[in-house]
Amino acid sequence: MSAVGTASRRAPSAGLARIQARVGRLAFSAAVLLCYLLIFLPVLFVVLISFFRAEMVSFPPDxxxxxxxxxxxxxxxxxxxLLTSLQVATLSTIVGVIAGTLAAFGLRRSNIRFKPLFNMLFLGPLLLPGVVGGAAIYMGYFRAEAALDRDITGSLWGLVAAHIMLTIPWSVRLVMASLAQFNPATEEAAADLGASGWTIFRRITLPALRPGIVAACMFSFIASFENLEISMFLVGPGRSTLPVAMLSYLEYRMDPTLAAVATAQILLVGVLMLVTDRYVKLSRVV
Known part of the structure; x- marks a missing residue:
């Protein structure tokens, strides 16, 4: 009789535990869904507004x-x-990814002192507010122009150099993530079998770093292509990036044209991410 009573008391507690677990899963799913809504709802509104017929945005649309x-x-x-943004983003991505890959490789493989300090310096531009960084670069260019007697602010190469400061941190972070998953023992085994240093790098190291390098190219291109804070300090007469041109357009007119341009940007970035994820799983390095 005692055993029956104990079993009867355990059954409700087990049922209560299942109910609590189910409620917990539902609450977690609801929280995740709410986060996705907060992230994507503004994007959906921008895309929807780009198809409104009226010049003044109103709900419901006519x-x-x-x-x-x-x-x-x-x-x-x-x-x-747009052509200027594509040019600047491409050049800064190429230079930044190469430099960032070399820096990440050196930081990972070397035993230099103050390695955490160098890691912080390479990742610092990602933590600095964009407006502060743009103003600092502008003042630095202004002093350099006075010393070198050469125009830097407003030039294409000056804008590319500033954007490289954005692409290098992304490259260092993502390539180091790939290096963290790479086992150096495979290189040692290849060396023991007689492979040269170049063969080891080309056949073993580089393929292992490919996910990080491809992801670095994608994120660096996006960071440069969509940058506004630094670009608005450094563009010159007759040359402007797409985000700066959109901001200038907004000063005089407010119609869904900007929403249409933004939708095209969203589509471009989305296609770029889908194509990249098709060949390199971004979840492995991000």
Whole structure:
């Protein structure tokens, strides 16, 4: 009789535990769904507004149209600034990824003193507010122009050099993540079998670093392409990046044209991330 009573008391407690576990899972799923809504809801609104027919945004809309995409395409400043952004992002990505990969490789493999300090210095630009960094670079360029008697602010190479300061930290972080998963014993085994240093790097090390390098290229390109804070200090007459051109357009007009341009940017970045994830699983390095 005592055993039966004990079993009857355990059954409700086990059922209560299952109910609590189920409620916990539902609460966690609801919290995750809420986070996704907070992240993607502004993006969805931007995409939706780009199809509004009226110039003044109002809810509910009085119709839908593609006129703002046509207006953005016919706006010469947007196309010109888009080409400049693509050029700057490509150059800064190439230089930044190469330099960041070498820096990450050196930091991971060397035994230099104050290694944590160098890690902090390489990642520092990601922690610095963009406006502060842009103002600091602008003042540094201004002093350099006075010393060298050469125009730096407003030049293409000056803008690329500033964007490289953004791409190097991303490259260091992502390549070091790949290096953390790499076992150096494979290189030692290849050396014991007679492989040369170049063969080891080309056949073993480089393929192991490929996920980090590809992810670094993607994130560096996006960080440079969408940068506003640094670019607005350094663009010159007749040359502007796409985010700066969008900000300038907003000073005089407020219509869904900017939403159409932003939607095109979102589409470009989304395609870039999908293509990158198709060949390199970003979850392995991010």
């Amino acid at each position: 119709g839908f149209s593609l006129r703002w995409y046509a207006n953005a395409w016919s706006h010469g400043d947007f196309l010109k600034s």
